[in-house]
Amino acid sequence: xxxxxxxxxxxxxxxxxxxxxxxxxxxxxxxLIVGKFAIGVGTNSSLANGAFTASNSLFSKEDHLQETSESxxx
Numbered sequence: 001x002x003x004x005x006x007x008x009x010x011x012x013x014x015x016x017x018x019x020x021x022x023x024x025x026x027x028x029x030x031x032l033i034v035g036k037f038a039i040g041v042g043t044n045s046s047l048a049n050g051a052f053t054a055s056n057s058l059f060s061k062e063d064h065l066q067e068t069s070e071s072x073x074x
Contacts, residue, residue: 006032013037 008024010017013035021031 004032006030008032009034011035 007029008021008031010021010024010031010033013033017033017035021033025031
């Protein structure tokens, strides 16, 4: 069995995992990404086509819920 050594282990290759890995790597740390799928394939990020929203001062929780509900319908 091969043994790997890393400073940071990122589990998941969706948008959040990749961004976390990038930030850690930019600081000079050695990063290893593991996930169930190839990078960019089969993750929630790829299934959402990169479209993410969040409520904020200009986009209420109610608006967020409505948009999320509408965009999930096919």
